[in-house]
Amino acid sequence: xxxxxxxxxxxxxxxxxxxxxxxxxxxxxxxxxxxxxxxxxxxxxxxxxxxxxxxxxxxxxxxxxxxxxxxxxxxxxxxxxxxxxxxxxxxxxxxxxxxxxxxxxxxxxxxxxxxxxxxxxxxxxxxxxxxxxxxxxxxxxxxxxxxxxxxxxxxxxxxxxxxxxxxxxxxxxxxxxxxxxxxxxxxxxxxxxxxxxxxxxxxxxxxxxxxxxxxxxxxxxxxxxxxxxxxxxxxxxxxxxxxxxxxxxxxxxxxxxxxxxxxxxxxxxxxxxxxxxxxxxxxxxxxxxxxxxxxxxxxxxxxxxxxxxxxxxxxxxxxxxxxxxxxxxxxxxxxxxxxxxxxxxxxxxxxxxxxxxxxxxxxxxxxxxxxxxxxxxxxx
Amino acid sequence: xxxxxxxxxxxxxxxxxxxxxxxxxxxxxxxxxxxxxxxxxxxxxxxxxxxxxxxxxxxxxxxxxxxxxxxxxxxxxxxxxxxxxxxxxxxxxxxxxxxxxxxxxxxxxxxxxxxxxxxxxxxxxxxxxxxxxxxxxxxxxxxxxxxxxxxxxxxxxxxxxxxxxxxxxxxxxxxxxxxxxxxxxxxxxxxxxxxxxxxxxxxxxxxxxxxxxxxxxxxxxxxx
Numbered sequence: 001x002x003x004x005x006x007x008x009x010x011x012x013x014x015x016x017x018x019x020x021x022x023x024x025x026x027x028x029x030x031x032x033x034x035x036x037x038x039x040x041x042x043x044x045x046x047x048x049x050x051x052x053x054x055x056x057x058x059x060x061x062x063x064x065x066x067x068x069x070x071x072x073x074x075x076x077x078x079x080x081x082x083x084x085x086x087x088x089x090x091x092x093x094x095x096x097x098x099x100x101x102x103x104x105x106x107x108x109x110x111x112x113x114x115x116x117x118x119x120x121x122x123x124x125x126x127x128x129x130x131x132x133x134x135x136x137x138x139x140x141x142x143x144x145x146x147x148x149x150x151x152x153x154x155x156x157x158x159x160x161x162x163x164x165x166x167x168x169x170x171x172x173x174x175x176x177x178x179x180x181x182x183x184x185x186x187x188x189x190x191x192x193x194x195x196x197x198x199x200x201x202x203x204x205x206x207x208x209x210x211x212x213x214x215x216x217x218x219x220x221x222x223x224x225x226x227x228x229x230x231x232x233x234x235x236x237x238x239x240x241x242x243x244x245x246x247x248x249x250x251x252x253x254x255x256x257x258x259x260x261x262x263x264x265x266x267x268x269x270x271x272x273x274x275x276x277x278x279x280x281x282x283x284x285x286x287x288x289x290x291x292x293x294x295x296x297x298x299x300x301x302x303x304x305x306x307x308x309x310x311x312x313x314x315x316x317x318x319x320x321x322x323x324x325x326x327x328x329x330x331x332x333x334x335x336x337x338x339x340x341x342x343x344x345x346x347x348x349x350x351x352x353x354x355x356x357x358x359x360x361x362x363x364x365x366x367x368x369x370x371x372x373x374x375x376x377x378x379x380x
Numbered sequence: 381x382x383x384x385x386x387x388x389x390x391x392x393x394x395x396x397x398x399x400x401x402x403x404x405x406x407x408x409x410x411x412x413x414x415x416x417x418x419x420x421x422x423x424x425x426x427x428x429x430x431x432x433x434x435x436x437x438x439x440x441x442x443x444x445x446x447x448x449x450x451x452x453x454x455x456x457x458x459x460x461x462x463x464x465x466x467x468x469x470x471x472x473x474x475x476x477x478x479x480x481x482x483x484x485x486x487x488x489x490x491x492x493x494x495x496x497x498x499x500x501x502x503x504x505x506x507x508x509x510x511x512x513x514x515x516x517x518x519x520x521x522x523x524x525x526x527x528x529x530x531x532x533x534x535x536x537x538x539x540x541x542x543x544x545x546x547x548x549x550x551x552x553x554x555x556x557x558x559x560x561x562x563x564x565x566x567x568x569x570x571x572x573x574x575x576x577x578x579x580x581x582x583x584x585x586x587x588x589x590x591x592x593x594x595x596x597x598x599x600x601x602x603x604x
Contacts, residue, residue: 233456237393240452275455281448 018227025220025227029080030186030308032216036084037309038190039209042202055380058098058151062143063375065102070368075107076221076264076301079321081214083302086317087309093157093317097150100302100321101143102372104295108136109368110267114274116364122354124278129360130343130350131277131284135270135291136367137342137349142328156327160319164312186308221301225265232262236272244276248286253329256293266298284343292333295325393453394462397446397469398524401476404442405520405582408479409513411435412575415487416509419568422497425490432487439480443473468585471593475578479516482571482578494564501565508572511541512579519579522586531586538580545573 055061069078082099085091091099115132118124150156193212197205229236239255246252260269270291276282302318309315332338353360414432417423450470454461496505515538522531552566584593 230460233460234392237449237452237456240456241393241449244448244452272455276451279451281451 015231018231022224022227022231025224026304027185028216029220029224029304030182031189032213032218032220033080033084033087033305033308034186034190034213035193035209035216036081036213037088038194039206039211039213040085040088040090042206042209044202055099055376056095057379058147060376060379061095061098062102062105062147063372063379065099065104066106066368067102067372067376068099069103069106070109070372072218073110073267074218074221075103075266075298076225077218078103078106079299079302079318080217080221080305083305083309083314083318084213084217087306087311087314089311089313093161093313093320094154096317097157097320097324098147100317101139101147101324104321104325105136105139105143106368106372107267107298108132108139108270109364111135111270111274112364112368114271115278116360118274118278119357119360121278124280126350126354127280127284128274128278129353130346131274131282131287132270132346133349133363134284134288134342134346135295137345138288138292138328138332139295141332141342142324145331146324146327150324156323157316157320160316160323163319163323164315167315182307183310217305221264225263225268228263229268232259235262240272240276243286243290244282248283248289250289252286253289253293253333256290256295257297258293259290260294260297261300264298264301266294269294269297284346288339288343289333292325292329295328296322299325393449394465394469397449397453400442400446400449401469401473402520402524404439404473404476405479405516405523407435407439407442408476408483409516411439411480411483412486412516413513415483415490418487418490419494420496420499420502420505420509422495425487429487429491432484436480436484439477443477446473464590467590468593471590472582472585475581478578479575482575485571486568489564489567496564505568508541508545508569512572512575515541515576515579519582522583526586528587531583535580535583535587538576538583541576542573542580545569545576549573 055064065078065082068081069075072078079100082091082096082103086093086096111132112129115125115128118128146156190209193209194205197208200208236259239259243252243255256269259272260266263269273282273287273290277284277287299318299322302321303315306314306318332342349359349363353363411432414423414428414435418425418428446469450466454466496502499505515534518530518534521527522534548569549566552562552569555562581594
């Protein structure tokens with residue numbers, strides 16, 4: 001028989017188990033951010049300052065954000081790490097802003113790579129590659145428009161600081177950090193590890209905590225994404241079917257946002273769109289708002305990470321990330337003429353990619369590897 | 381739609397697709413019944429033609445919707461997707477859609493002026509109409525319930541039906557009846573045969589592996 005038999009497992013029990021596991025993984029994620037922050041602090045202020053001296057140039061910082069995200073294939077991991085670094089005081093908000101923007105660009109490599117699966121079918125590939133690269137172009141255009149503005153006026157980080165104050169985050173954090181039960185719970189395991197390392201040189205303590213922190217962030221986010229995708233797969237399917245039936249709009253954007261918050265990965269959301277766009281069941285203009293929603297949804301990870309961080313600036317940089325993505329939407333969504341810009345650029349690149357396959361390799365390697373590496377090397 | 385995201389999940393995506401397949405078969409029963417009413421029941425084709433075509437478009441729309449939903453299902457589940465089920469659904473919706481088309485072909489006979497409501501072989505034609513009508517209902521039930529035993533029985537009965545249609549078609553081709561009488565009957569039983577074969581193919585999904593799905597779409601002599 002080819003058809004599935006009725007399920008014998010209890011799906012509700014399985015879902016509950018997975019959700020409990022996700023709660024545990026979220027705790028591990030926050031512990032990871034705390035360990036990273038403590039590890040950086042253990043190196044001493046001078047070391048931390050010298051470590052990020054190279055990326056004090058905004059373009060170098062942008063390139064570092066792109067490259068780091070491409071390497072870990074997750075903007076959630078890289079932005080959470082940046083938040084941890086800002087929380088430790090190793091990175092200033094000013095230095096971290098271009099890195100956060102770079103992480104936004106770097107995360108688009110995943111769905112671009114996913115579109116390469118359609119390479120053999122020209123028509124499919126044309127649609128799939130355009131579907132993937134419209135995200136690249138949207139992020140690139142947002143950075144091109146907003147980074148110079150931020151560097152000259154600091155309007156994003158200042159608004160984020162005002163918001164953080166309004167939320168009570170900065171004031172409370174600055175006054176009485178230890179009063180938060182979440183922070184206490186997150187500190188405890190890090191303190192245990194520190195206890196084991198009593199008497200060891202600061203560098204060893206720093207390296208161990210840094211390694212544990214990065215590993216915890218990476219593993220926790222990877223397993224949160226995997227489990228939440230399994231738990232939410234049915235809902236995601238239903239929502240995508242609604243997007244297909246009702247078309248583009250704010251509803252589609254909200255679907256992208258909620259899906260990404262649920263699975264804690266914009267790459268999952270945007271990569272799911274690629275086969276649908278490639279098959280032609282989802283148009284580029286209907287996939288666009290889902291992608292923009294995913295861009296905003298992914299900023300929740302950095303906001304979560306800021307919960308574990310000590311310094312109030314961690315919340316500021318996390319909010320800057322959210323504001324940057326919202327500002328990008330304000331720029332490149334409401335007005336049809338501007339909305340078409342990233343879509344048309346993506347269509348143009350896809351056209352070129354179909355005619356010359358070498359352009360695909362040139363684009364992926366050049367845009368995501370060579371340019372960021374060159375940027376870091378030349379501008380540090 | 382966003383707030384519904386985290387609420388209790390209703391039917392799973394594949395259950396939803398199966399329910400749509402059930403709806404498609406219901407629509408097929410309606411189009412087949414309407415077409416036969418015009419051919420042997422004395423119903424004026426012009427009175428029901430619009431409604432019949434509308435129902436057939438519903439079948440076509442459902443086919444396209446299910447295909448889209450299957451693409452979404454594969455995209456979302458990735459490597460965890462139930463590949464055989466997706467292939468089965470993709471294949472059988474085409475069969476069901478064809479049933480709608482053949483019903484429309486039957487309607488076209490009456491639309492061309494053929495009226496068998498007073499024909500001497502009305503009882504025979506009526507009998508086959510009822511058997512096909514029952515087969516549509518049974519196919520939907522067997523498919524929904526995964527009733528393997530009933531599927532085997534119905535496949536055997538359906539196979540016998542195909543033989544009977546072949547005999548009638550041969551009888552019409554070799555008869556001395558005027559073309560205006562023989563041709564519509566040959567065509568009608570040819571359509572009956574195609575509708576039955578497509579229904580049997582849907583039923584094979586319950587008992588056979590993916591690679592044997594179109595088994596009943598072939599003449600016996602051509603089957604491996």
